[in-house]
Amino acid sequence: MVNRPSYSGAPVGGALEGVRVIDLTMMLAGPYASMMLADQGADVIKVEPPGGDNTRRIGPHLPGALVQEQGGYGSYFASINRNKRSIVLDLKSTAGLAALKRMIATSDILIENFRYGVMERLGLDDATLTDLNPRLVHASVRGFGDAAGGVSPYRDWPAYDPVSQAMGGIMGITGPVPGGAPTKIGPGIGDIAPAMFAAFGAVAALYRAQRTGQGDRVDISMVDSVLALCERMIYQYSATGVSPGPEGNGHPLLCPFGIFEAADGYLTLGIPNDKFWAIFTDLIGRPELATDPDFATNPSRIANATRTMAAVSDWTRARTRAQISEVLGGHVPFAPVMTAEDIFSDPHFQARTMLSDVAVPGTGDRLQIANTPVRMEHATAGVRTQAPLIDEHAEEILGEFGFTADDIAALGPRTKAVQPGADQKYEKEGTMS
Known part of the structure; x- marks a missing residue:
């Protein structure tokens, strides 16, 4: 150099x-x-x-x-x-x-x-x-x-x-x-x-x-x-012989983990371990879920995923994203699902330029x-x-x-040799999303 x-x-x-x-x-x-x-x-x-x-x-x-x-x-x-x-x-x-x-x-x-x-x-x-x-x-x-x-x-x-x-x-x-x-x-x-x-x-x-x-x-x-x-699907298939497929908005190994509906949009919530589950259930006024055998551990929540997700959804649907943020923000892994309009007005992106x-x-x-x-x-x-x-x-x-x-x-004229919009001379890989 x-x-x-x-x-x-x-x-x-x-x-x-x-x-x-x-x-x-x-x-x-x-x-x-x-x-x-x-x-x-x-x-x-x-x-x-x-x-x-x-x-x-x-x-x-x-x-x-x-x-x-x-x-x-x-x-x-x-x-x-x-x-x-x-x-x-x-x-x-x-x-x-x-x-x-x-x-x-x-x-x-x-x-x-x-x-x-x-x-x-x-x-x-x-x-x-x-x-x-x-x-x-x-x-x-x-x-x-x-x-x-x-x-x-x-x-x-x-x-x-x-x-x-x-x-x-x-x-x-x-x-x-x-x-x-x-x-x-x-x-x-x-x-x-x-x-x-x-x-x-x-x-x-x-x-x-x-x-x-x-x-x-x-x-x-x-x-x-x-x-x-996609490294996860490779080791999953190698270890189990089962090809992973579409997973929806959840997680195959953790529960609750995914996207939930709020009164004014959507949010994502990820509970990676039982400690965060105990904090979450206390914050939403359902501390009994942290000790109930059907929900106390991650394996039990996965086994009862439908009921677990329903308990979370019942709470989130009754509240706006702002209300949920006031309760969960800074305590458990949570975020509102933001639109471009949300991003333009959010202070995080302004602070980080x-x-x-x-x-x-x-x-x-x-x-x-x-x-x-x-x-x-x-x-x-x-x-x-x-x-x-x-x-x-x-x-x-x-x-x-x-x-x-x-x-x-x-070198001669360079910008007029091909009319703008004509096919490019050389084929390239990659295109617009």
């Missing part, structure tokens, strides 16, 4: 300040990974194809947000591409590919989410990348991985969030009714989990490269990443986006700058890599 100043010339104070990342990703899985690096101070250079990342044109859009002819600037794009710089390069052109190679030669991390085999077709195979930069960390996010981690028989299958949720196992254990139909999890966990593993793997490999001078290949499979989240606002070009307005939860005492982290306009930093970036005015002119 080269100790570089931030691109603005002012130190950002992040833990990854001085790390240069070449980001070839689009859609969700890859950009979320590079976002995590950018949030910690890395200089992430987003290399977009002519026409830009498709998510630029995915809404919702604030009134006045840039129109398609300007590349687009939807809220989806704004959320996960903050803290990055943009340059457009046509990697199917000789000049564009040569420019990218020149940038890779002095960078620390390359991250991409092309389909299997695309990097090789572009002439960016592992051997070439190592020749360009022996210290380079090359991280990829693909549906079923790449060759470094083992070649999957499904390597050529396209993969998006529902595919990785389904094959990774998490969809099969999620559903409103125990033993019933599977359900997709709302957020794009099939994209975001691989993104998190990619960011972690890239930083781990970078640490090794700093010590050894040798780069590495970080091979992330979206399906594998979801499976890693989890809602950050960024400017939206063309609107004169600001958009609130979710900040990073990774905070440090000394290093700074989080949203610093809005997501870039398409090709916004091209001349600045190329100048930093030593391109002359003639070199830049030789």
